[in-house]
Amino acid sequence: MRVQPGIRKFLLGLLTVALLMMLAACGGGNAGNAANEGAGNTGPADQVTDGTDDGRPERTVEISVAMVTDVGGVNDNSFNQSAWEGLQQFAEEHGGKVDYLQSQNDADYVPNLNQFVKSGRDLTWGIGYMMSDAIRQVANQNPESKLGIVDDVVDAPNVVSVTFKENDGGFLVGVVAGMMTKTNKIGFVGGSEIPVITRFEAGFKAGIEAANPDAQLIVNYTGAFDAPDQGKAAASTIYNSGADIIFHAAGSTGDGVFGQAKELRNAGRDVWVIGVDKDQAQTFGNDITLTSMIKRVDVAVRTISEEVMRDEFKGGEVVTLGLKENGVGLPEHNPNLPQEVLDKVEEFKQRIIDGELTVPENP
Known part of the structure; x- marks a missing residue:
């Protein structure tokens, strides 16, 4: 069938407009991605993406880690502060939601731990030897939860214990x-x-x-x-x-x-x-x-939090860090x-x- 010249011009015009619209859409999408990259991570703060070898996302993991300080507090210029700095670095490197509760006395330990465990945190840390009884109690009452303790050993299948030499x-x-x-x-x-x-x-x-x-x-x-x-x-x-x-x-x-x-x-x-x-x-x-x-509490907390992120949590494990493991030493x-x-x-x-x-x- 022969197409009349007028109709041919009309069809060519429609095709040209469609192509221009497609090119504009592609250009706009690239500009948006560039803006997002320049601004940093604009997605949910608590999402971490595992990738396949070709760089395509395999799955998205939502990770949430929290810690409870002992009575020394998060600004003790010591191991509580070091632990919090480790969690903050974990969030900066991998995304994720991190938070802490500060204990004013030992009666706060169990309620603070329970607040995080009951809210579904992927890992809850108790920082300090004095929190061992509280960690043990909360771990036994919440066997599906994952907990960690620094400076003592709690023998429970859902607790990782970190000690130092x-x-x-x-x-x-x-x-x-x-x-x-x-x-x-x-x-x-x-x-x-x-x-x-x-x-x-x-x-x-x-x-x-x-x-x-x-x-x-x-x-x-x-x-x-x-x-x-x-x-x-x-x-x-x-x-x-x-x-x-x-x-x-x-x-x-x-x-x-x-x-x-x-x-x-x-x-x-x-x-x-x-x-x-x-x-x-x-x-x-x-x-x-x-x-x-x-005493590299920050490294220990960050490393084990990363294991939880990768579904490699080793409940019941005792991690001991000394000179050989670069867990203790002098400043650089x-x-x-x-x-x-x-x-x-x-x-x-x-x-x-x-x-x-x-x-x-x-x-």
């Missing part, structure tokens, strides 16, 4: 203190006298003895992890006894140790503090922080330590890793 890290800062002291008197301020803290003391004492057998260690337990005034009083007593270096393992109670040291520094005393859990020079300054014993930068001290620390570190030296767990 604080004695190994304590040994290294003990070597530092033994080599750096000018008075041969060194102090240790602990929170409660519980196994996780006595491991710090045991390692610290052994490291001092290995580096300087003539040095004396003065020990003071305050009985609290949230009492800077008690930390200040304990530090005052130890410094007044002639010590020039104090290592604290006392959570936010240790803030008072730094406060007392600063006062004495301003009065002309040459005193130092060794920080704990985090590089506390970042908080209190290199002018008062000799070094710190790092130590501007106050001479090279000979750093070399000696590295020597002892390697001996511990190689099994030539066993650090005691009890003072």
Whole structure:
């Protein structure tokens, strides 16, 4: 059939308009994607996409992780804060919803844990040795939930327990203190006298003895992890006894140790503090922080949260992190330590890793 010239022109016109509309739509879609990429993740904050080898999405996982602090609080400049930083980094890297509840006293532990568990969080952390009974109770009452605890072992099929070899890290800062002291008197301020803290003391004492057998260690337990005034009083007593270096393992109670040291520094005393859990020079300054014993709670919390994201949660597992696993140690930068001290620390570190030296767990 022959098409009349007028009709042919009309059909060609319609085809041209259709093609132009298709091209415009394609161009608009690309511009929108570029804008979204520039703005970051504009989708739901709690979605994580697993991809196949060719980059196409395989499935979308909604991940929600929460933590409950002990009484030290999330801004303790110590392990609670480190754990929260680990969860925040997890969310930044993978997406996901993270949150915390702060416990004012031990009566808050079970209600806070239950609040997250009952709301369907994929993983709920209890941070600190003092939360072990609460974790055990909540885990037994909610067998389908997934929980984690830092600093103690809870024997339950739905709990992952993370512990650290604080004695190994304590040994290294003990070597530092033994080599750096000018008075041969060194102090240790602990929170409660519980196994996780006595491991710090045991390692610290052994490291001092290995580096300087003539040095004396003065020990003071305050009985609290949230009492800077008690930390200040304990530090005052130890410094007044002639010590020039104090290592604290006392959570936010240790803030008072730094406060007392600063006062004495301003009065002309040459005193130092060794920080704990985090590089506390970042908080209190290199002018008062000799070094710190790092305890990588942030890495542990983030790593196990990633396992939950990948459906690889290992309930009942106990994860122990020491020098070999890079779970404890000194900060990367130590501007106050001479090279000979750093070399000696590295020597002892390697001996511990190689099994030539066993650090005691009890003072």
